Amino acid sequence: xxxxxxxxxxxxxxxxxxxxxxxxxxxxxxxxxxxxxxxxxxxxxxxxxxxxxxxxxxxxxxxxxxxxxxxxxxxxxxxxxxxxxxxxxxxxxxxxxxxxxxxxxxxxxxxxxxxxxxxxxxxxxxxxxxxxxxxxxxxxxxxxxxxxxxxxxxxxxxxxxxxxxxxxxxxxxxxxxxxxxxxxxxxxxxxxxxxxxxxxxxxxxxxxxxxxxxxxxxxxxxxxxxxxxxxxxxxxxxxxxxxxxxxxxxxxxxxxxxxxxxxxxxxxxxxxxxxx
Amino acid sequence: xxxxxxxxxxxxxxxxxxxxxxxxxxxxxxxxxxxxxxxxxxxxxxxxxxxxxxxxxxxxxxxxxxxxxxxxxxxxxxxxxxxxxxxxxxxxxxxxxxxxxxxxxxxxxxxxxxxxxxxxxxxxxxxxxxxxxxxxxxxxxxxxxxxxxxxxxxxxxxxxxxxxxxxxxxxxxxxxxxxxxxxxxxxxxxxxxxxxxxxxxxxxxxxxxxxxxxxxxxxxxxxxxxxxxxxxxxxxxxxxxxxxxxxxxxxxxxxxxxxxxxxxxxx
Ligand SMILES: Nc1ncnc2c1ncn2[C@@H]1O[C@H](COP(=O)(O)OP(=O)(O)OP(=O)(O)O)[C@@H](O)[C@H]1O
Ligand SMILES: [Mg+2]
Numbered sequence: 001x002x003x004x005x006x007x008x009x010x011x012x013x014x015x016x017x018x019x020x021x022x023x024x025x026x027x028x029x030x031x032x033x034x035x036x037x038x039x040x041x042x043x044x045x046x047x048x049x050x051x052x053x054x055x056x057x058x059x060x061x062x063x064x065x066x067x068x069x070x071x072x073x074x075x076x077x078x079x080x081x082x083x084x085x086x087x088x089x090x091x092x093x094x095x096x097x098x099x100x101x102x103x104x105x106x107x108x109x110x111x112x113x114x115x116x117x118x119x120x121x122x123x124x125x126x127x128x129x130x131x132x133x134x135x136x137x138x139x140x141x142x143x144x145x146x147x148x149x150x151x152x153x154x155x156x157x158x159x160x161x162x163x164x165x166x167x168x169x170x171x172x173x174x175x176x177x178x179x180x181x182x183x184x185x186x187x188x189x190x191x192x193x194x195x196x197x198x199x200x201x202x203x204x205x206x207x208x209x210x211x212x213x214x215x216x217x218x219x220x221x222x223x224x225x226x227x228x229x230x231x232x233x234x235x236x237x238x239x240x241x242x243x244x245x246x247x248x249x250x251x252x253x254x255x256x257x258x259x260x261x262x263x264x265x266x267x268x269x270x271x272x273x274x275x276x
Numbered sequence: 277x278x279x280x281x282x283x284x285x286x287x288x289x290x291x292x293x294x295x296x297x298x299x300x301x302x303x304x305x306x307x308x309x310x311x312x313x314x315x316x317x318x319x320x321x322x323x324x325x326x327x328x329x330x331x332x333x334x335x336x337x338x339x340x341x342x343x344x345x346x347x348x349x350x351x352x353x354x355x356x357x358x359x360x361x362x363x364x365x366x367x368x369x370x371x372x373x374x375x376x377x378x379x380x381x382x383x384x385x386x387x388x389x390x391x392x393x394x395x396x397x398x399x400x401x402x403x404x405x406x407x408x409x410x411x412x413x414x415x416x417x418x419x420x421x422x423x424x425x426x427x428x429x430x431x432x433x434x435x436x437x438x439x440x441x442x443x444x445x446x447x448x449x450x451x452x453x454x455x456x457x458x459x460x461x462x463x464x465x466x467x468x469x470x471x472x473x474x475x476x477x478x479x480x481x482x483x484x485x486x487x488x489x490x491x492x493x494x495x496x497x498x499x500x501x502x503x504x505x506x507x508x509x510x511x512x513x514x515x516x517x518x519x520x521x522x523x524x525x526x527x528x529x530x531x532x533x534x535x536x537x538x539x540x541x542x543x
Contacts, residue, residue, distance in 0.1 A: 069443050087447040099444035103462045103539040112458075113448035164448065196532040 037225035058226025092166030359418025372432020429471025434466025
């Protein structure tokens with residue numbers, strides 16, 4: 001059932017992120033719910049990995065384990081060889097619901113992590129300005145989140161995560177709530193920054209096109225229990241342009257991933273809960 | 277009493293209308309008040325015993341001129357402000373602690389739930405026996421009334437803080453202390469301010485009743501005294517003063533609420 005342990009495409013180097021037989025079990029009314037069942041995955045430094053799968057297959061749970069917001073029930077996750085134990089500044093997280101502090105302006109939101117890190121006010125302002133400009137929100141630096149559109153809010157959240165300079169970005173369906181055009185723009189922008197600073201990115205999405213367009217590797221998950229179904233390598237060149245998106249190779253990969261996501265729902269076997 | 281009466285308008289009022297809409301509302305309000313005074317005047321002309329508006333205004337003027345009304349207002353306001361300040365100053369930390377530490381919640385909840393079911397006025401006899409008839413029992417029941425309302429909203433405010441915001445702060449390196457001060461406190465401010473406004477209304481209601489029972493000065497006392505002499509104009513002056521003061525204090529808090537929570541998304 002569990003596929004062979006998928007390894008990073010860069011041979012030799014130790015993985016940046018290593019997920020080793022991680023399970024997560026939630027207690028529910030009539031027993032337990034297995035959200036993750038012995039998930040194993042290695043992610044190399046500078047890799048861009050996307051995770052797709054049906055709703056409820058444990059994508060967010062996996063990301064929360066990596067973020068240190070959720071403790072695994074079994075197995076372990078390591079970052080740079082150190083076991084994950086709570087959140088850390090080397091891992092930036094971008095949430096689906098933006099999670100901006102509504103009482104703070106864009107600038108203050110971006111500065112939040114720098115303040116907790118004790119960065120002095122002047123440097124804080126400079127760095128915040130830099131990242132606000134990077135995501136193109138300089139005209140809204142002093143605006144409150146309620147006055148921003150969805151895409152602008154997500155850009156602010158991205159700037160806030162970038163500001164603390166994490167080496168890993170964990171993104172949970174960051175563009176899920178955006179319209180198609182804004183989404184494509186943000187995808188391209190994200191790839192552009194990634195190709196410059198080469199962070200390691202774990203990006204969760206519902207959208208198969210998005211998964212293939214962004215990634216070095218697409219991890220397809222299946223539900224009940226949450227597990228890795230298939231890992232698809234994406235050998236498309238960067239920068240990924242519109243041409244790449246329209247190429248037959250892209251279409252082929254897309255079909256493969258789509259098949260892996262779609263096909264599993266017909267081969268559902270296991271019940272979701274086991275009585276304790 | 278007055279404070280509570282204007283509460284339901286909060287939502288509607290915060291869905292801001294244009295300046296023109298605001299002016300229209302003001303005109304309507306004034307028309308309505310004038311109409312009410314007209315009805316009162318008519319009533320006083322037909323029904324025996326009801327004093328006319330000029331008679332009440334005249335009595336108000338007399339009471340102001342000899343300093344009685346000022347003295348009463350001062351006595352009442354001092355009590356309500358002291359009680360309200362003590363009540364909310366205790367309620368906010370207790371509510372926060374209850375929301376943040378489940379142990380505190382478990383320990384405090386039975387008492388709060390129990391005392392909530394007892395109208396603060398019912399505590400007055402006990403308070404008088406235990407604390408005498410001075411200012412202490414009055415301020416105590418007023419503080420209790422404000423506390424019980426405000427503690428619940430502070431607690432609710434903390435419990436309702438969006439988990440995602442707390443997680444967002446955690447991944448940005450915030451520890452418990454920072455999360456509390458920079459996420460939980462601002463996120464629960466709207467709840468607390470609403471609780472304070474309701475608490476003020478209930479302080480005010482309790483004040484008048486406390487003065488009806490035992491006082492030498494104050495608006496409630498003045499009305500009680502006037503009742504003995506069938507002095508209806510004085511009773512009217514007392515009622516109108518209480519209403520106006522309550523309204524003014526409520527508006528001040530409403531203004532503070534608008535200022536402090538303008539970041540909220542309007543649904
Ligand atoms: N705290 C919890 N208690 C009980 N069950 C939970 C809890 N958190 C998550 N689950 C369950 O675990 C499963 C996986 O949840 P998760 O949020 O990881 O799914 P997901 O793949 O991110 O789904 P989506 O695409 O809809 O966001 C879901 O079925 C959910 O009901
Ligand atoms: Mg999810």
